[in-house]
Amino acid sequence: MLATLLRRLFYALPIMAGVALVCFSLVHIAPGDPLVSILPPDASQDLQAQLRELYGLDRSLVEQFLSWVWRALQGDLGTSIASGRPVAAEVIKAVGNTLRLAAVATLIGFALGCLFGFVAGYFRDSWVDRAASVMSVLGVSVPHYWLGMVLVIVFSAQLMWLPATGAGPGGSGDWAWNWEHVQFMILPAITMSVIPMGIVARTVRALVAETLEQEFVAGLRARGLTHLGVFRHVVKNAAPTALAVMGLQLGYLLGGSILIETVFSWPGTGLLLNSAIFQRDLPLLQGTILVLALFFVVLNLIVDVVQTLLDPRIARA
Amino acid sequence: MSPTVPIRFAYARWRAPAAALAFAVGAALCLPAAHAQEKVLRIAMTAADIPRTLGQPDQGFEGNRFTGIPMYDALTHWDLARADAPSVLVPGLALSWAVDQKDRTKWVFKLRPDVKFHDGSPFNADAVVWNVRKVLDKEAVHFDASQVGVTASRMPTLRSARKIDDLTVELVTSEPDSFLPLNLANLFMASPAHWQKKFDAAPAGQPPAERAKLAWTAFAADASGTGPFRMTRFVPRERLELAANKAYWDAKRVPKIDRVVMVPMPEANARTAALLSGQVDWIEAPSPDAMPTIRNRGFVVYFNQQPHVWPWQLSFAEGSPWLDKRVRQAANLCVDRAGLLKFLGGMMSVPKGTVPPGHPWWGNPKFDIRYDPEAARKMMADAGFSAAKPVKVKVQISASGSGQMQPLPMNEFVQQSLKQCFFDVQFDVIEWNTLFTNWRRGAKDATANGANAINVSYAAMDPFFAMVRFTSTKTFPPVSNNWGHFGNDEFDKLIADARGSFDDKTRDTALAKLHARIVEEAPFVWIAHDVGPRAMSAKVKNVVQPRSWFIDIATMTMD
Numbered sequence A: 001m002l003a004t005l006l007r008r009l010f011y012a013l014p015i016m017a018g019v020a021l022v023c024f025s026l027v028h029i030a031p032g033d034p035l036v037s038i039l040p041p042d043a044s045q046d047l048q049a050q051l052r053e054l055y056g057l058d059r060s061l062v063e064q065f066l067s068w069v070w071r072a073l074q075g076d077l078g079t080s081i082a083s084g085r086p087v088a089a090e091v092i093k094a095v096g097n098t099l100r101l102a103a104v105a106t107l108i109g110f111a112l113g114c115l116f117g118f119v120a121g122y123f124r125d126s127w128v129d130r131a132a133s134v135m136s137v138l139g140v141s142v143p144h145y146w147l148g149m150v151l152v153i154v155f156s157a158q159l160m161w162l163p164a165t166g167a168g169p170g171g172s173g174d175w176a177w178n179w180e181h182v183q184f185m186i187l188p189a190i191t192m193s194v195i196p197m198g199i200v201a202r203t204v205r206a207l208v209a210e211t212l213e214q215e216f217v218a219g220l221r222a223r224g225l226t227h228l229g230v231f232r233h234v235v236k237n238a239a240p241t242a243l244a245v246m247g248l249q250l251g252y253l254l255g256g257s258i259l260i261e262t263v264f265s266w267p268g269t270g271l272l273l274n275s276a277i278f279q280r281d282l283p284l285l286q287g288t289i290l291v292l293a294l295f296f297v298v299l300n301l302i303v304d305v306v307q308t309l310l311d312p313r314i315a316r317a
Numbered sequence B: 001m002s003p004t005v006p007i008r009f010a011y012a013r014w015r016a017p018a019a020a021l022a023f024a025v026g027a028a029l030c031l032p033a034a035h036a037q038e039k040v041l042r043i044a045m046t047a048a049d050i051p052r053t054l055g056q057p058d059q060g061f062e063g064n065r066f067t068g069i070p071m072y073d074a075l076t077h078w079d080l081a082r083a084d085a086p087s088v089l090v091p092g093l094a095l096s097w098a099v100d101q102k103d104r105t106k107w108v109f110k111l112r113p114d115v116k117f118h119d120g121s122p123f124n125a126d127a128v129v130w131n132v133r134k135v136l137d138k139e140a141v142h143f144d145a146s147q148v149g150v151t152a153s154r155m156p157t158l159r160s161a162r163k164i165d166d167l168t169v170e171l172v173t174s175e176p177d178s179f180l181p182l183n184l185a186n187l188f189m190a191s192p193a194h195w196q197k198k199f200d201a202a203p204a205g206q207p208p209a210e211r212a213k214l215a216w217t218a219f220a221a222d223a224s225g226t227g228p229f230r231m232t233r234f235v236p237r238e239r240l241e242l243a244a245n246k247a248y249w250d251a252k253r254v255p256k257i258d259r260v261v262m263v264p265m266p267e268a269n270a271r272t273a274a275l276l277s278g279q280v281d282w283i284e285a286p287s288p289d290a291m292p293t294i295r296n297r298g299f300v301v302y303f304n305q306q307p308h309v310w311p312w313q314l315s316f317a318e319g320s321p322w323l324d325k326r327v328r329q330a331a332n333l334c335v336d337r338a339g340l341l342k343f344l345g346g347m348m349s350v351p352k353g354t355v356p357p358g359h360p361w362w363g364n365p366k367f368d369i370r371y372d373p374e375a376a377r378k379m380m381a382d383a384g385f386s387a388a389k390p391v392k393v394k395v396q397i398s399a400s401g402s403g404q405m406q407p408l409p410m411n412e413f414v415q416q417s418l419k420q421c422f423f424d425v426q427f428d429v430i431e432w433n434t435l436f437t438n439w440r441r442g443a444k445d446a447t448a449n450g451a452n453a454i455n456v457s458y459a460a461m462d463p464f465f466a467m468v469r470f471t472s473t474k475t476f477p478p479v480s481n482n483w484g485h486f487g488n489d490e491f492d493k494l495i496a497d498a499r500g501s502f503d504d505k506t507r508d509t510a511l512a513k514l515h516a517r518i519v520e521e522a523p524f525v526w527i528a529h530d531v532g533p534r535a536m537s538a539k540v541k542n543v544v545q546p547r548s549w550f551i552d553i554a555t556m557t558m559d
Helices: A002-029 A045-054 A061-073 A085-123 A127-142 A146-159 A179-213 A214-223 A227-254 A258-263 A267-276 A282-312 A312-316 B006-036 B058-069 B125-136 B143-150 B180-186 B194-201 B208-221 B268-274 B287-295 B324-333 B336-345 B372-383 B407-419 B432-441 B465-471 B489-499 B506-519
Strands: B040-045 B077-079 B090-093 B092-100 B108-113 B158-165 B170-171 B229-235 B239-244 B259-264 B282-284 B300-302 B306-315 B391-398 B423-429 B524-529 B532-538
Touching: A002 A061, A002 A282, A045 B143, A045 B239, A085 A127, A085 A227, A085 A267, A127 A179, A146 A179, A146 A258, A146 B432, A179 A214, A179 A227, A179 A258, A227 A282, A227 B287, A258 A267, A258 B194, A258 B268, A258 B282, A267 A282, B040 B058, B040 B268, B077 B180, B090 B092, B108 B125, B125 B143, B125 B170, B125 B194, B158 B180, B158 B336, B170 B180, B194 B208, B194 B423, B208 B229, B229 B524, B268 B287, B268 B300, B324 B372, B324 B524, B336 B407, B336 B524, B391 B407, B391 B432, B407 B423, B407 B524, B423 B432, B465 B489, B465 B506, B489 B506
Parallel strands: B040 B259, B040 B282, B391 B423
Antiparallel strands: B077 B090, B092 B108, B108 B170, B158 B170, B229 B239, B239 B259, B282 B532, B300 B532, B306 B524
C-alpha cells in the first residue's frame, strides 16, 4: 500500500512541475506589460527600465522561472505588483471565500438536481418528467452570468429583498453563518448551482430510468411493494453515480467562476483572477493559477489513493 | 369572580415587566435614531481593487480621487469648489511658492504651519523631503519602487528636495519647468513618523530593504496622512472605511459626513444594482442603459465637462493618409458629434479641441472643429478622394477599458459618420491593456499592425498630460505617448516657451498658443470629451461636480 502511495506521489511530482511551467509560460506569453498597473503610459524609458530592474523583469525568463519556483517551494508566491501585498495571503483568503460559496452551491445543485432527476425518471414521459427535464435543460443551457444579472434585477434592484453584491455587511473578513451574512450568498449560490443542478438532474433521470427497466424492480412490484418502497430501492441504486457526478461538479465549482464572482463582486478566486488579468499582475495571476491547478492535482491524488484503498485490485494493476 | 379583578391583578403582576418592555421598546426606537445620526456615505468605485492607500494611489486618477485626496494633502491642490469654471491650482500644504530668479531649476515652497498628520506628528519641511525621497532617492531606507511609477512620471523634472527651515523647502528640477506646481498636486504627503513606527515593528533580523517593504505594506493597511478623512478600516479588495478628521486644517473642508465606505465594483451592472437596491449611496460611471431607471427611482445623476479627451490619435509615419492636413481637418469636420451626444444619452460633451473655449489654454484656434460634411467633402475632393476612391484608414481600438467610455458603439458611429466624407474605416480591435502598451510603442512599431490611428482616451489635467507628450519631438515613442510621431521645431519652441514662463498668466498665454496650433494642425480627430457621470442618492447633498477628474467628498453633506 505504501509503495502504491509513494508511486502515485512520484507520478504527481512531474505533473506539478509541468503545471508550474505552464502557469509561468502562459502568463508571460500573453500580450501586455506586467508593469501596466504601476507605470503610467507616459512613463519615460529610463523609468520603465528602472522599474523592470527593481522588479527583476529584466532577467531572463529562465532565471525568473527558477527564482519563482524556488520561492514557491518555500511557500512564498511573491508580492502582487499592483497591491504590494503577499500573493499567498491573497490567494488563501480568496480560496476560502470560493470554497464557502461552492459548498453551498453544491448543496443546492445536488438537492434540486436529485429531486428533478428522480421525479422525472420515475414518472418518465409524463408531464412531471417533461417539466423536470425542462428545468434541467434550462439549468445546463442558460448562461449563468445572465441568470445572475436577472436575479439581481428582480430580487435586489426591484424587490430589494437581498443585497446585490459583496460577501457580507463588513466584507468577507468577519464572515459568520447568520442571516446578516448568508443573505449575501443566496443569489450567487443559486446562480452557481444551476449548472450542477442540470447535470445531476439529467444524470439521475437516466439512471432512474435505467434502473426501473431492470428485472429486480418488476420483482419488487410483484412482491407488492408500494411506489414509495420501489422508489427507495431505485434511489439506493442511483445514489453512488449521482454522488460521483456531484463530486466532479464540486471540483469545477471550487475553481471559482470569474463571471459569477464578478457579477456579484464575490471576493473569491474568480474575482481575483479577473482582477489579476486586467491589471496584468503577473505574480498574482501565476500564484492563483498555480494554487488552483495544484488543488486539482492533489484532489486527483486523493481520489487515486481512496480508490486504491477501496479496491485493492487497482493497487495490484 | 368579577372579571375586573384578574385584569387588575394581571396588570399589577405585569406592571414592572411591562414598564421594562416599554423602556426597552422606547430605547430600541431611540437607538436607531441615535445610530441614524451617524452619516455614512457608501461609494461603489469602478476599480477592481481598492486603490493603494499608502500615499501614491494606483488605478489612475480614480485612485487619486478616492484614496489620495480624501486621506492626504499635496503641496498644491486642485480647486474643486466650482462647477462652472475650469479647475485651477490653489495652495494646499504649501502656502506659497516661487522660482529662484537666478537659477530657474530651484523652487522655494513656504509650508502651512500647525498641520498635523492623523497620527499626531507634525507636518513640516522634513516630511516634504522624506516624501520626495520615498520615490526619487534609491538610497533612502524608505524608498519604495512600487510608488515610483505613478509618481515620478507625473513630475518628470523633479530631482530632489532640501529643507531650508522647518516651514521652508527647496525643490530642484532637472531643467527650468514652470509646470512643477501643477505636477506637485500628485505628490501626497504620508506621515514619516507613522511609517517609522511600522518599520520599527518589522522583524529586526531582516535586511533594511525587506523591513521597509513590510513597513509600507503595514502602512497601507493603517495609513496616516493630513487629509480631511482618516483611515479606520481596510479589507483588501473589499472595502475601505474612512472617518472624518474633525481636526482638519481647512475649516471649510472639515467633513460633515462621519464615515465614508468605499467598495471596489468593476462591473457597471453590479454597481447599478447596488445603487438601486440601496446597498450604496453613490456609484461611479453608471451603466448608460440604466440611466432612465436610475433617474426614475429618484437618484441624481451628476456630470460635467471633464478634462478627459476621447480622440483618434493620428499617425504621421511614412505612408500614412493623415500626413495630408486636408484629410485630418476633413475628418474633424465630418464627425456628427451632436448625433453621438444623443446616441450616448447626453453623457459626453462636444469637443472643440483638447480644452474647451473659455479655458485659459484655449487660444482661439483658426480652425473651427464643427460638423460640416459639405466642407469636409470638398477638402477630401481637393486631396484626391471621392466616393469611388475613398481613403482607407485603420484604427486600433479596444472593446472596453478604463476611461474608454463605450469604445465599440462609439467607434462604429464615427465609422458611419466618416463614410459620407469618403473615409473607408477599418478597425483593429484588441484587448485594452495590449492597446495601452502599444500606445507607448508608437505607430512605427510592429504592434501597430498597420494601423494609422489609435483610440486611447487620456487625461488633460496639466499641460504635460494634455499637450506636451503628444506634440514634442522629445516624446516620440518609446519615450512617451507621441504615438503618431507628430512634432517639429515650431512645436518644440512653443513647448519650451510654456515651460520657461514662470508667471501664471504668461505660462497660460504660451500654452494657449500651443493649443491653438495643435487644433489647427489637427494631429487628432477630437470625437468626444467624457463628462464623468456618477449617480447618487438624493440624500447626498452639497455635491459639486467640478470640471475635473476629482471631486471633493469633504464638503458634501447627508440628510
